[in-house]
């Protein structure tokens with residue numbers, strides 16, 4: 001059998017609202033042509049993000065009912081802690097309300113003015129937390145990671161030669177830690193090889209620096225390693241995950257991705273002193289260390305989610321369904337970031353909308369067209385988001401976990417194809433009003 005099916009059946013359904021073209025047009029106008037400002041109810045297929053949008057399993061919901069809501073030492077905390085310890089081998093495990101809370105605590109402790117933190121590509125909240133501490137964030141992804149047409153297997157790798165040069169130029173004193181993001185979200189969801197993590201670890205040993213993982217999509221990354229890396233095909237994903245974490249001295253995790261929960265995060269640490277300091281900060285802003293800003297039911301759901309995400313039939317379905325969307329678009333002549341990443345497909349809007357220059361926001365024009373034509377919500381990652389002419393104008397279609405079926409994906413393919421057929425009629429955009437920072441969330445636009 002070569003058909004890969006959804007490895008679950010549906011027990012609870014959530015109806016989605018069909019809208020007419022006139023209703024979508026009205027919603028777009030009311031939102032100032034900004035998809036973040038459209039009520040989710042008016043969206044048919046929501047591909048804005050894969051963060052916190054996954055569907056929980058019957059076991060996770062059972063855990064929600066079973067949960068212990070005691071303030072200190074709840075049973076749910078111990079279950080969560082045992083699961084994370086089994087998964088990662090870490091001894092010091094702190095729950096947080098989401099990934100950025102882990103980042104904020106970490107960089108308040110190790111960041112600060114004069115410090116510089118390298119990564120393959122910093123995710124935007126990671127960069128913002130590093131910069132907020134006064135430190136600088138530097139991206140050192142391999143060159144093939146910047147070429148959307150290059151089909152290299154591990155385009156998320158951190159360039160070890162660049163890392164060595166970085167240490168020589170910046171000076172080891174200014175580098176508190178080295179970070180690797182798996183998979184590389186800002187670089188198209190591309191994976192990092194085990195070999196690369198080992199080589200980066202060697203450089204860290206040489207300069208006596210800790211290696212941290214931004215491990216939001218650790219399971220998707222491990223499955224890519226199993227599929228693509230020489231000598232890894234016969235290993236279980238569980239053992240690959242374990243080795244990834246054993247190479248690290250700490251990790252920040254948003255459980256809203258591979259934890260398959262709607263809210264939650266984790267901070268993992270090896271160093272005893274750093275752990276003591278982090279725990280104190282956690283109490284200050286998140287909560288007591290056995291709940292970290294979450295309810296007991298969130299900890300139960302996380303403990304279960306971090307177990308289910310390693311099921312290999314789930315991971316096969318997950319990566320294949322993303323790849324399926326990418327293949328269909330490529331077959332219609334639509335350029336995407338290749339090869340397809342784990343959690344999203346990124347359309348190259350510069351190629352899609354040839355007559356539109358960056359100052360007419362081709363990515364944004366395409367994202368609005370996909371909503372107008374088929375009620376699909378996507379996210380521009382280009383000149384609107386970065387606040388200046390961007391190197392790439394992308395439209396990201398992020399796939400929520402276990403939420404949409406293949407016919408939903410086929411519908412998405414059809415909508416993108418029909419918009420592609422009439423791409424010459426897409427109109428450019430102009431910003432009518434914008435805030436001082438992070439303009440993509442609240443700016444309003446008009447067509448010209």
Ligand SMILES: *Cc1c(COP(=O)(O)O)cnc(C)c1O
Pocket residue numbers: 051098099100101123125126181185186214216253254255256257264265
């Ligand atoms: C989502 C994400 C974060 C931040 O996590 P939140 O839970 O949204 O705060 C950090 N790094 C990466 C790579 C992410 O994808």
